[in-house]
Amino acid sequence: MKKLLYATLALVGLALPVQAETVSIALSGTEDIKKNGEYVFAKTFSDHLNANGVKTVIHPSNSVGKEKERFDQTAQGLVHVNFADAALLFKLAPMVKAIYLPFLYNGNRHFDEVVEKSNMISRINDDLGVHGIRLAAFPFRGGQAGIFNTQHPITKFIDLSDIRVRAKDNLQLKIFESWGAKATIVDWSEVANALQTGVADGYVNPPAAATLFGHTDILKHFTPMNIGPSPRTVLLSEDWYASLDDDTRKIIDDGVQRGLAANRAWTENWIAFASDILREKGVKISPLEPGERDKFVEASKPLWPLIVGKENVAILMKAAL
Template sequence: MTCALVLSTGAAQAQTVKIALDSAADMENSGPYVWVHTFGQYLQEHGFEVEEFERGALGGEAERLDQVQQGLLEISSSDTKGVAALAPVLTPMTLPFVFPGIEAMDRALASGILDDANAAATVEGVRILGFSTLGGPVGIFNTQRTINSAADMAGLRMRALDEAQIAIYGLWGTTGTIVAWDEVPNALQTGIADGYVNPPLVPILFGHTGFIRYFTDARISIGTRTVIASEDWYQSLSNEQRQIVGEAAAAATAASRAWHATRSAELQMLRDNGIEVTELSEEAWNEFRTLSMPVYSMVPMPEGTMDRWFAAIAE
């Protein structure tokens, strides 16, 4: 089943550009949709035919990545961690307390890191077009209690994406359990998991406000999604068409960053939905950051990658 929106023109390309969404088609609240929709509109205005497929219509994360690699799907808004497995130089984007803000992340990517990531990813059939954001900085959601310090995490079992995230929870003095995203509502309601880390808007977008009760604005990281294209599709384009794709990606990134700048109201949105919001003191924030730093050496990545990112951020 596809979204109702189909973008097309009389000068459309012979093949429809399929875009796999990863969230609701909501230009107000979904940062990933702002990116891909702006991208699709630009393509449409320059002669491409574009079709958006709603979340899940073309499979889960692994299925969509596989389809992109095989050239069966042109564009996907995908999990950054999954893309980083193909281009390990992007691994710091998935780690806690690396970026002081979105500008620092973009500055590091533009320093040559994105070029190196694409050199690795294109060999695997994937071209990285850009990164959307999920809203304000990632914080800690849970169903049980207010979190003012790392000590308050004790006894909570947090939903984890993978073993690396479980390791981070261990450094914070708590435990994690791997739960697929589609299973999170059931896990939270049955006590399989007591919470998760995500940007502020996530429980609102995914309907979790009925059982999430607490949010700590821990400023852990910047939640991102990576927009990828099939390298087979990209190589089939003319030079003029590739230029249009590049311009579309630049327009989409600009729209994404403009949207990101409007997210200061998200904490109030949580409060309006019955979620208690706690902002960490600087002392507590530094405690979490110090506790988290050993994870940098636990995660496989090319030697010197963390130093390279920190140097680019500092410039």
Template sequence: MRFSMLRPMLLTAAFSGLLATASLANAATTINLSYNGPPDTDKNAVHLFASNLKRLVEEKTDGDIQLKLYPNSMLGEEQERMEQVANTPSLNIASFAGLSPIVPEIYVSAIPFLFDDYNAAHEFFDEGDYWNKVEEALKERTGAELLGVIEEGGFLGFTNSKRPIKGPDDFEGLRFRAMDPSQVALYEAFGASGTPIPWTDTYMALKTNVADGQMNPPMYIIMGSLYEVQKYFTRANVQYSDQFLVANGSWYEGLSEDDRHAIDSAVEEANELNREDVEKRVDERVQFLADNGMTVIEPSDDEMATFREQGQPAYIDWLEEQGIGDEWIKMALEDAGQSGLLSD
């Protein structure tokens, strides 16, 4: 009697165990994706990319890989997040502040006035030999994979509270907030001074006249409400505004071929969606700045030529002072179709 009752109980327990084992085997893998800026697709193009990437990855892997989003640097500041992605299964969207300490050669991609338009920038990062070498360098130094260059706001322009800037001479005596030492070098080439100030302190620095100006794409000027404390915006297309999607190398290489293809395809599609959204909204965002009291300056071709003639050689000198090899500079300039700078 006891045996007849016990057998169904044992069978039920065994079946439950099999179901639990199957459930574990089929459980989705959750991967953290960290990045800067608020969870606002209207104001933060990085969040727009992250949201689209999450949706596409989960669709293409049939839910086997799930992304958990951590905006606003919730998992740490730039270098902390780079350490995390190097050591744990995760994804991180890094800015220059996160990637440049590991691969300082990325500063070459920020040579001012390097690209005439968005298509030139896309070709440079999607197909160029220089960027392939950057990807290889990151993998060799950390094991991490550089999966994509994320367009985050268009091209950078100059803002300030003192005077219209139409050419390098208008910078004389002004003080600028700099994102990093490379921007300090550029400001000094134009006769201004630059001081590295964290993004989170930029609004107050401009409001209290610690700095007279800064440079960013229109999206960031709006995100940070900088139009409240800046009067002039010079649409000089100084540098292409981008961030970098980094994956833990062991996790990425350990994926099945199908899942790795799904990830790559999702990154490509999400990036294309980002590019389309950013580029179609640039004029709208510039108009927003004008509607909110900023004077918008559009430099002429001659004025842009003056910016290039003064800014590019000084920036290349700075790269060389940092010990960045000539082969990196030569390769990048060739990819950008500006080899003539090497003989200037």
């Protein structure tokens, strides 16, 4: 069966691990040390492994397949380390949705504290193991999310009432509507066109998003709101990880921690850098007025149990406090 799978992947042009002892690392973005936080993690991780006698190869920009394909290859052990969209795990481990709870986290450091104190990764891995996947870390792509829009500054809760916010799914649709905004589901590939035609007036994302995706010609306002972090996931092949000897496994674990530390340091620098770029591109940054964020928090709280369940909310709230 495995030979057939290897042959099939080769036919469709997907890269295979270079050799049995070489760790295959799959990215969804480019090898850009300045702009891609995932690559900052991946390079630091890879450098640590190579320095300790473990060979690696990094496959950039979906070169071994898109999200679903890379996920399947990781579960099969064809890819050893995969940087993936957390949404792929939602049905397998409901606790993963906790990373997107709006306004639960007061900042990136608070997010890391809640993940640690709630044993979030261990709880998630209890569900993922049977699927051949192990969650190792949550690398950030940028700072905490805020709202971009084409219409006017948003400094108060009520200012969203005439803004149509792009949602990626029904869950986000409910969240944005709870804030008093109009919302419409738009696939990310169609966002630029939706903004140009008025189908959507804006979206929720970290400050770097509009710059990275070339939307600053359309979006002219950004409100930093600390809605939540912008995490991805580092997934390991469970069978591969379990097969490692103790010394090699420690090298892998240490590499993950080094990659995470480098990613967090990059994130802090990138937040300021991205904000400067937005201003240079003519995007006005308008903070919320005092007390207004609390209104968003209170509007969002009733949705938390719908997202992750009451039991998980209780665990997270205990960790958050």
